[in-house]
Amino acid sequence: MDIFLDKIFKPQQDTVDSLCTIDFPRVTVDWQISKVYKVFSHALEYIYVENKEGLLVGVLDQATMFKVQSQKDMQKDVGELASRVAVCLVTGQLVKDAVSLFLKEKVNEIPVIDEEGRMIGVLKLWSLLDNMSSILCNSYQEISEFKKITATLEAVIENPYEGMVIVDENSHVVMINNFYLEALGISREQALGRHIHELTPQSKLPDIIRTGKAEFGEYWKVGNREFMIIRAPIKKDGKILGAIGKTLFKDMGLARVFAKKLTQLEDDLKFYKGELRRIHSASYTFDDIIGEGPKFTATVRLAQRAARTTSNVLIVGESGTGKELFAHAIHNDSVRCHGPFIRVNCAAIPEQLLESELFGYFEGAFTGARKGGKPGKFELANHGTIFLDEIGDMSLTMQAKLLRVIQEREVERIGGTQPCKIDVRIIAASNSKLYTMVQERTFRDDLFYRLNVMVIKLPSLRERSDDIELLANFLVTKLNRKLETDVEGISREAMQILQSYGWPGNVRELESILERTMNIVDEPVILSEHLPARLLQTKIDVSRCIDANPNDEQNKLEKGLNIAEKELLIDALRRANGNKALAAKSLGIHRSVMYKKLSKHGLDSEALSLELKTE
Numbered sequence: 001m002d003i004f005l006d007k008i009f010k011p012q013q014d015t016v017d018s019l020c021t022i023d024f025p026r027v028t029v030d031w032q033i034s035k036v037y038k039v040f041s042h043a044l045e046y047i048y049v050e051n052k053e054g055l056l057v058g059v060l061d062q063a064t065m066f067k068v069q070s071q072k073d074m075q076k077d078v079g080e081l082a083s084r085v086a087v088c089l090v091t092g093q094l095v096k097d098a099v100s101l102f103l104k105e106k107v108n109e110i111p112v113i114d115e116e117g118r119m120i121g122v123l124k125l126w127s128l129l130d131n132m133s134s135i136l137c138n139s140y141q142e143i144s145e146f147k148k149i150t151a152t153l154e155a156v157i158e159n160p161y162e163g164m165v166i167v168d169e170n171s172h173v174v175m176i177n178n179f180y181l182e183a184l185g186i187s188r189e190q191a192l193g194r195h196i197h198e199l200t201p202q203s204k205l206p207d208i209i210r211t212g213k214a215e216f217g218e219y220w221k222v223g224n225r226e227f228m229i230i231r232a233p234i235k236k237d238g239k240i241l242g243a244i245g246k247t248l249f250k251d252m253g254l255a256r257v258f259a260k261k262l263t264q265l266e267d268d269l270k271f272y273k274g275e276l277r278r279i280h281s282a283s284y285t286f287d288d289i290i291g292e293g294p295k296f297t298a299t300v301r302l303a304q305r306a307a308r309t310t311s312n313v314l315i316v317g318e319s320g321t322g323k324e325l326f327a328h329a330i331h332n333d334s335v336r337c338h339g340p341f342i343r344v345n346c347a348a349i350p351e352q353l354l355e356s357e358l359f360g361y362f363e364g365a366f367t368g369a370r371k372g373g374k375p376g377k378f379e380l381a382n383h384g385t386i387f388l389d390e391i392g393d394m395s396l397t398m399q400a401k402l403l404r405v406i407q408e409r410e411v412e413r414i415g416g417t418q419p420c421k422i423d424v425r426i427i428a429a430s431n432s433k434l435y436t437m438v439q440e441r442t443f444r445d446d447l448f449y450r451l452n453v454m455v456i457k458l459p460s461l462r463e464r465s466d467d468i469e470l471l472a473n474f475l476v477t478k479l480n481r482k483l484e485t486d487v488e489g490i491s492r493e494a495m496q497i498l499q500s501y502g503w504p505g506n507v508r509e510l511e512s513i514l515e516r517t518m519n520i521v522d523e524p525v526i527l528s529e530h531l532p533a534r535l536l537q538t539k540i541d542v543s544r545c546i547d548a549n550p551n552d553e554q555n556k557l558e559k560g561l562n563i564a565e566k567e568l569l570i571d572a573l574r575r576a577n578g579n580k581a582l583a584a585k586s587l588g589i590h591r592s593v594m595y596k597k598l599s600k601h602g603l604d605s606e607a608l609s610l611e612l613k614t615e
């Protein structure tokens with residue numbers, strides 16, 4: 001203790017002198033101390049404030065009753081208490097129940113902190129009432145805590161981008177930030193403690209206190225500044241303690257930018273929702289299905305009947321015969337037309353992924369499982385239709401799982417424990433091999449019979465060559481839209497070639513040949529020579545072009561020879577890997593003759609490379 005005394009207590013005469021005037025306001029005592037003082041005055045407390053050097057620098061009001069009568073006494077008194085002052089000054093903490101040797105009283109010491117948080121002195125207090133001093137010390141501790149919270153709150157409120165005002169239950173301002181003060185054009189002193197209507201007559205905070213209901217996104221104008229604001233009641237245990245008013249944006253300019261971004265986001269969302277709906281919806285109806293032959297129209301009628309039932313449907317047919325087109329049309333003609341249409345190509349999805357694609361999975365179900373999990377196609381198709389294309393390519397294990405889904409009408413995500421009920425109609429499609437597969441036991445017969453409730457067999461294009469002209473003309477119109485071309489039609493001769501071809505790829509092949517031809521023709525009409533050589537080959541083989549129309553005035557022999565010549569040229573070039581000199585040699589003609597003939601048949605390098613590629 002002596003060490004502290006030596007270090008800290010160095011009485012100075014002039015300081016002690018000045019104390020005699022008891023110039024209290026010279027000491028910066030923050031509001032907490034003022035509050036403590038108020039309590040003291042009732043309790044007949046004696047209070048004085050020492051500075052860091054341990055000297056008295058002020059005595060609080062009623063404490064003028066303090067027993068210090070002379071400068072000498074004062075010095076003595078201060079000296080007596082200096083030991084505890086030292087402890088307090090060093091630690092900066094409250095010292096409770098210290099015993100004053102001089103006064104023979106219990107003394108409490110509270111550090112005096114200035115507005116910048118520096119400790120400028122120590123407040124000594126001792127009570128004539130025994131426990132009063134410690135009660136006051138406890139209040140001091142609580143007040144200190146409160147001060148810390150207030151400081152944090154003030155830091156939060158002092159947001160340079162938002163205005164904020166807090167009123168008590170009587171609508172008197174208890175807190176207000178600089179932004180708000182600036183907007184109002186007044187100082188903090190002018191605002192604190194005043195009724196909010198004195199600052200902003202139009203404020204609705206009193207209404208918020210009355211109703212207890214918050215208001216969001218309200219428009220508020222102060223001076224020439226406009227804001228969007230929210231007003232909300234401050235409640236504790238159901239009781240309204242006050243209200244808060246807060247601007248949402250620094251100004252309306254920002255609000256407008258925000259609103260614009262929001263609108264943009266909403267538009268994007270609408271677009272993506274639309275896209276998703278489009279992806280998950282069926283695009284075609286029965287009106288898009290072209291064909292007038294009796295066999296084909298009977299098939300369409302059967303499909304229309306199937307659409308109106310709730311049964312599963314199996315569509316069989318060669319590749320490109322329109323199985324998916326029919327599935328779309330059936331869905332769109334069914335009661336589920338407003339539900340999703342989900343397509344799964346069982347052949348395109350690797351075996352190990354098919355299960356998770358169809359049934360989905362939970363997060364962490366397996367390595368690489370997406371965060372949050374993923375719904376399966378069956379879940380996505382709920383209340384709609386799932387189209388299982390190429391179902392014959394599904395493994396026996398998956399077939400068993402699919403059968404369970406069909407029977408139980410529920411799916412269980414991988415990694416899950418609870419199956420989920422689904423309401424999905426299945427349309428499956430396969431090429432005609434499915435029957436053979438059942439016989440060979442590579443396709444489960446029980447599943448086959450579950451799917452085989454309504455069977456739509458689509459004829460190949462060969463079987464309905466009477467529809468080729470109609471289809472080809474329909475496809476030219478469709479492709480003109482897609483390619484932005486103006487092809488007017490197909491010449492009679494070219495049409496005859498199309499009709500005599502075998503079409504192993506069915507309508508899809510017809511569509512792709514027309515697309516490719518339309519991309520290269522300059523003439524308004526597709527002529528026979530525009531068609532790929534493999535179609536011409538068929539024509540020569542069957543010699544139908546020449547025999548087709550006996551009334552044709554043109555030289556049929558010459559035409560046939562022309563076609564044969566073109567085909568021979570292409571064939572020779574293909575064998576020579578496109579090398580014209582070699583091809584000419586193999587045909588026994590001069591290279592210049594070869595060039596002339598290529599030009600005669602419109603086989604410039606672009607057309608030629610297409611021809612060579614197609615085979």
Ligand SMILES: Nc1ncnc2c1ncn2[C@@H]1O[C@H](COP(=O)(O)OP(=O)(O)OP(=O)(O)O)[C@@H](O)[C@H]1O
Pocket residue numbers: 288289290291317318319320321322323324325326389507508511
């Ligand atoms: N009757 C038709 N009328 C109009 N377009 C058709 C017709 N049949 C098929 N198409 C068209 O032919 C193309 C192939 O049809 P789709 O994909 O439906 O055949 P698919 O039998 O499902 O083929 P795959 O078995 O290879 O999946 C599509 O562009 C489709 O629009």
